[in-house]
Amino acid sequence: MARHNAQHNVRRGGRNTETVGNETEREERDHVVARAVDLVKTYGDADNLVTALDHVNVEFERGRMTAIMGPSGSGKSTLMHCMAGLDQPTSGQVFVEGLEVSAMNQRQLTRLRRQQIGFIFQSFNLVPTLSAEENILLPLQIARKPIDRDWFDQVVRVVGLEQRLTHRPSQLSGGQQQRVACARAMMARPSVIFADEPTGNLDSRSSREVLGFLKQSVADYGQSIVMVTHDPRAASYADRVLVLADGHITQDLDHPTYERILEVFADGTGDDGADA
């Protein structure tokens, strides 16, 4: 199912970029679900300019989990927000499935969120007045899409929430809440899920559960995930780890181990210190 869906998206992505590039380019695009081109984001006025992203170029591959790491103020959250259309870049372009997110108006953004994007936030992921099941189905209902019950059962089974569907968020533990959030993000089968510190508020056991589920969804269903985290342990679940510092991508690691990440991170911060 997921494969089919991904292919569907691929086709659409291809069609959209047809006018832009040649055949080889299209081939390349097919395994890219989202990309940023020369992305710049600054805050404040001329006197007090803060550059959060400094001409960032990056591509996120389909069917992989990419972690974005970096110290506070490195621009990792800003990058994700710009990618997801939550924030408007100062210059540069953002594409998701070949659609230019950075040029979209509110209506188009809403459609993008309904069709292409899933979110998992650090906290406050769920609507407190709705039960777990209603929360999971919410994106489909908002978009007035038909509900695929088989898929729902499958997702719920994977996240292990069969017994908890009628509970309100306040009756669920933090880990359970995040798993509901994951299930919700999965439910609409978006092209890409953006997860902002999904384990930031969780204990290590709950973190493992949530990360395990995310990894499984990538492995089993080919889900593309972009995750911002400052936790090396969480990042070690990812297929690829990008490290940001001062608005630049400083490292791009493929399937790094936990130790490797720790090492790089220690260097990165060390470098920062030396630069300063």
Next chain:
Amino acid sequence: MIRIGLRDARAHLGRFVMSIIAIALGVSFVVGSFCFREMMNNQVDQMMASNSDADVYVRGSKEQKGAAATDAMGSSGSSSGSDSGGSSETKTYNRIDISLTDTIAKVEGVARAEAVYQVSGLVLVDKSGNAVSTMGGVTSSLGLKDGTWRSASLVKGRWARTKHEIALHTFAAETAGLEVGDTTKLVYPDGAVDVKVVGLFSTTSSQAGAIIIGLAPEVAKDYFQQQSGQVGTARYLAVYGSANGGQPLSEAQQQRLADRINEALPAGSKAVAITGQHVRDSNAEATKKALGFVQPLILIFAVIALFVGSFIIANTFSMIVRESMRGYALLRSIGASPAQVFVTVVVQAIVLGLMGSLIGIGLGWIMVKGIVALMAHMGTPMTGSSNPSVSDMLVGLVVGVLVTLIGASLPARRAAMAPPIQAMNETVNPEKPVWPRGVAGTAMIVCGAASWVLCWRIAAANNDGVAVSPWGWLNDAASAMGTGWPLGVGAGLVVIGVIVLAPALVGPTSVVLGWIPAHVFTVTGRLATRNLARGKRRTANTAAALFVGVAIVSCLGVVASSAKASVAGIVDSGLKSDFSAMSASDGRIPDDAIEAIRKTDGVGSVSQSRMLMGVTYGSGDDRTQAMTFAEQPSLFTKVFAPVTHAGDADKALRDGELVVGIAVAKDNGWKVGDTVRVNGRQVVVDKEATAKAQAEYQAQVEAKVSGLQAEAQQLLASGDAAGAQAKASKARQAAEDAKNVDPSTLVKTKTTLTHVKVRIGAIIENSVYRSMVLMNDETAGKVTNEYTMFTIMLFVNAARGEDLGALKARLIKAVKPYYVVNVQDREEFKSTMSTMVDQILLVLYALLALSIVIAVFGIVNTLALSVSERTKEIGLLRAIGTSRAQVRGMLGIEAAIIAVFGTVMGMVTGVAAGVVIRAVYEANGLSSLSVPWGQLGVFLALSIVVGLVASVSPASRALRQPVLDAVAAE
């Protein structure tokens, strides 16, 4: 800390706007109501001072009960113009003999003593030929000559001397467009007469729109005696003291004069002298009491506004405190005490309260000025001061600031209690369970409903004589209480009970009310419904503003519509005649008009309802009064179908027996078959006395003429030809004047008391006749005669096959010269009542509009708070694909449900109260129940619109928040 508070207040000014408006509205109503009351009181005092300006009044010494009704109906005669306001609260005393004036005049220090006669029901015709009428309503006609009314002074011309002359109060002249020398018509009780305006006079205070006509004293006395059915008596004699040379006496002087008069009064006179001040005070008090209902009515809306205001303030401060929590935590962590943090919030509240109150005081002032201007525009000029006193302003200020402080205190406490390191978790504290309020509210409503049931039983007991309850002690208590108390207590308990209960209702109601939106707009509807159940107290309080307003309006709506329906019911079911004719003034239809109607082409038959003046029943101290009418025997077959309680009404009337209204029968314990003594009066011309009076007058004139002629002769003899000429012409003039004197003013009458025993033939229940006694003309002729009986109403049946429209036109033409007679067909007869009711409703709608405005503020504010609390949640919804329209829809549905919730609660409570009131006052004419469903439906639809409108601004605010800000991790 105070400085931080002030700085915060300045920063938050924009958010305070709504709170300030609410407080200002509330305060303006408080100040306005006080101010309005004071203006009315001031006006009443002024009018009392100028209209009851005698230094001493002499009145009867024995208080009379039950007489007020008949007097108010027929005429009102007092020695001054004092009862131009509602005099129903004034005590009535026995009448005293006017011959006492001679005795009093001889008392030392008395400048003059006399009875001033007031005649009601005269109608002045203005320059363009229409009857003069103003909002102030009453036309009062007094017998005036030099000195009878100290506060009235002639501006131009002279006082009236004959039936064909009048002096007019300046306001009356202005309203009628008449000048001295103009000729117009004045409709006396017995018909229209051409009169000449001979003078203008002014009074020291404005007369609140009353039209005052100065008649010749003798003419006024005549009509007064006709109307009251009593000759040679008056209710008051006015006495002016001479101590200050024409100026009013001081209170002590008044007292001394009154004491002297009391000494001089003969023992058997049953009269007593009291100071003018005393009379003015008690009259003013009675009038003020009668007007007193206005203020509580305004105050109810002030309370609503302030309730909502305090609530809006609490919400606003909750928002501000929530947003500033980190700041407070910081203050605490650098050593500020909770009290200091509390102060920073409270200072803002005080600033806000002061601003709102000051604006409110200004608004209240403007409001009263506006009312005064409006009343003047509608013909009721007021000279009472309409400026708020310092104490009014202080009350407004204190109320405004207090309400603000109450609203701000809880959020301020929350701020003060913030731990130095505040964990900014967004988990909303779960609400305390609402079931205790549900239980308490239900208990109160049950008590209130029980009180209503009791009230209804008492009313039923009064009407039908059934026991209130099976328990004796309750029956005793109930009969002591009457219906007013249980009705009021019940209403109070139910209203407060509903407000207490409301939070417990929010859950179930939002499910029920949310059913439609939840099915039409699956997601947004469901989200909206669930959100409401989150802050049950808040939702309920927000709805309460609408609840109270709608409850009042729908209660009165039911009563009003029932009143209309009842009248229509009488007409539809009972009235058989085609037309009715009434006097537009106070009741009497001139005999000529009756004749004109009888002679109109196409009239089949005319039934005449004549009221008998001063009839009493029984003997000795047990005498009771009842409105008594003389009717034609055909009444029950041609005019009104009787609703018989006992006996055969038609037969009884034909046989000359009494037909008694059920209320009268109950009061007196009369049954069919009883024989009662009917006491009446007949006024007959005393031929002997009249002849004597005419002879005396003749002699007087002759003496004067011959005196003048003698003087002329003397002057001629002494060579002053011009002087002699003048005297001679004066003599001729005197003789001429004597010829012009209306001989009727010299007619002397005497009263004979009559006592007739009549059997009660039937008791009827028709609501029009409930409190009347009917007899046929023949029986009435034995009790009274034409001097003490006059026509109140005519019922006209058309001749068979007559075109009603054409007949109506002919009838109207026939009575046109009498100005005061109104001919109505059946539909118009119904609508007289309806128009009146509709006018009252109009005022209600204005008040409803106001409470809606206040309620909108409340809803806007609650939603704004709710949105600020749910910033993250709304951001999340947006992030997962909720469109802007869907967010707006969600908030719109929330607001609409709140509004509908309040409206439905208000309607249910209001309609219930209306139904109870209708049942209780069934005997007073509210015979059929009518619930204005259409109107209620409009309210309901309106409430949805109100909710949607209220949601616009909070929704925009929610959408203005960037999604990112809402969801970004802290």
